[in-house]
Amino acid sequence: MNPMQKHFDVIVIGAGPSGMMASLTAASSGASVLLLEKKERPGKKLLLTGHGRCNITNICIPDNFRETYHENSRFLTSSLHAFSPEDVREYFLSLDIPTHEEDDGRIFPDAQKASSVCEALGKALVKTGVVLLTESPVKGMEKSEDGWIVKTESETYTSRAVILSTGGKSFPHTGSEGDGYALAKENGHTVTELAPALAPxxxxxxxxxxxxxxxxxxxxxxxxxxxxxxxxxxxxxxxxxxxxxxxxxxxxxxxxxxxxxxxxxxxxxxxxxxxxxxxxxxxxxxxxxxxxxxxxxxxxxxxxxxxxxxxxxxxxxxxxxxxxxxxxxxxxxxxxxxxxxxxxxxxxxxxxxxxxxxxxxxxxCTPMDIAYVTRGGVSVKEIDPKTMGSKVKEGLFFAGEVMDIDGVSGGYNLQFAWESGRAAGLAAAEFAKG
Ligand SMILES: Cc1cc2nc3c(=O)[nH]c(=O)nc-3n(C[C@H](O)[C@H](O)[C@H](O)COP(=O)(O)OP(=O)(O)OC[C@H]3O[C@@H](n4cnc5c(N)ncnc54)[C@H](O)[C@@H]3O)c2cc1C
Structure with a gap:
């Protein structure tokens, strides 16, 4: 990265699965992308998934998504069809991550390692020219006349579009501490009640x-x-x-x-x-x-x-x-x-x-820290389900668990991270270019 570069087409906040997918998609669509990650490396929660084996998606989803994603499942209809579990498998195959099916339609990488998935995404970020800055927690973001101003502890960046992919509030040592909820609220969004989901x-x-x-x-x-x-x-x-x-x-x-x-x-x-x-x-x-x-x-x-x-x-x-x-x-x-x-x-x-x-x-009630997923988040009533774009602020997009969507266990939550990341990446790149 040119250390002087401070302006990008798209800034993505949070390098979990949804943020990495959003960055890769936006960059592949021709946008210049800055991916800001709070922790020292991307995908810390991704590394824990599936007991370290990464249950990447679930092949049953198109048939059962109405009951497995609970009350807001309807929101997923278009993103899921645009990037189905089969598409996810093909995408990972293109990154040299072949997958296989286990019981109940659960899909795992053949390597049986979440680290292989994380590494493949990391390599793809480099290949597509995404600028990844770790140890860069975003402290604030605001709309300017022609785009967005995003501030970390030490720097200020600008962009045409922003994708908020900061995850939920559980397993906080992985970086998901709920920062995105405050950032969304500051920009006029409603955050529904947060509660633990998928917990003992x-x-x-x-x-x-x-x-x-x-x-x-x-x-x-x-x-x-x-x-x-x-x-x-x-x-x-x-x-x-x-x-x-x-x-x-x-x-x-x-x-x-x-x-x-x-x-x-x-x-x-x-x-x-x-x-x-x-x-x-x-x-x-x-x-x-x-x-x-x-x-x-x-x-x-x-x-x-x-x-x-x-x-x-x-x-x-x-x-x-x-x-x-x-x-x-x-x-x-x-x-x-x-x-x-x-x-x-x-x-x-x-x-x-x-x-x-x-x-x-x-x-x-089980403490939030040990829940696998957060129930609640940025209200999906204020988000366009096709583009993941904000209905409140132009040029703002969302990806992943920061939104009020949670699925059952079995690859459902990562599927949502991939599909919403892809939808947001495509739309943000188009918005930035347009
Ligand atoms: C133990 C465990 C096992 C799981 N296993 C599975 C599984 O096998 N299959 C499945 O489908 N789901 C699983 N899940 C759920 C799944 O991991 C999450 O739903 C998924 O990681 C959400 O992706 P995300 O990108 O939205 O958010 P996250 O993965 O939470 O990533 C958010 C990223 O944003 C960063 N961030 C936060 N705030 C800031 C900020 N202010 N500035 C910059 N960066 C910031 C964080 O550091 C983090 O890297 C599991 C969860 C846990 C805890």
């Missing part, structure tokens, strides 16, 4: 050292942490009403529950500060989602009469193909070590209820 859920019973309340009930040293219940039903209940349900593997951690289904439900947690009132927010597990309660009862009853001398724990494991610890969840200190013929009708009904709906109190 903390359960009250796990907050003490003894791990969970079942320890006492079962009269034995027993911890759920580390066990996975495959393909169970999960639901979140607020003040006695089911708010949302999801199905999938559930992982017990030292603080509560995680895994795709729990993380999917986390965006519905009330964002009140401090601990929730006892019983007000509950996480309910259905260990047998394919069977109705009556069917479970009937099956259990016939298994019990066929095997009157079998211990209930063993009987539940065998009859419903449950892991031992999952069976223990449905039992208590009294029923743990008794045989089927000793079980009363009342107890049997209680076991059935627990198999279908084991309820745990949720302790509190």
């Amino acid at each position: 859920i903390f359960l009250s019973a796990f907050s003490d050292a003894s791990m969970n309340s079942r320890t006492e009930d079962c009269g034995a040293e027993f911890t759920l942490a580390g066990i996975t219940l495959p393909d169970v039903g999960s639901s979140l209940w607020i003040d006695g009403k089911e708010t949302k349900a999801a199905r999938g593997d559930l992982l017990f951690t030292h603080q509560g529950v995680s895994g795709p289904a729990a993380m999917r439900l986390s965006r519905e947690l009330p964002s009140s500060k401090g601990k929730y009132e006892e019983g007000s927010v509950q996480f309910v597990i259905d260990m047998l989602p394919d069977l109705r309660e009556e069917e479970v009862e009937k099956t259990l009853l016939s298994a019990m009469s066929e095997n009157p001398n079998r211990y209930m724990k063993r009987l539940l494991c065998e009859t419903f193909h449950l892991q031992e610890k999952a069976a223990i969840l449905a039992l208590d200190g009294k029923t743990m070590d008794i045989c089927a013929h000793e079980v009363t009708k009342e107890t049997r009904k209680a076991i059935v209820r627990k198999l279908k709906a084991s309820a745990f109190d949720v302790e509190k």
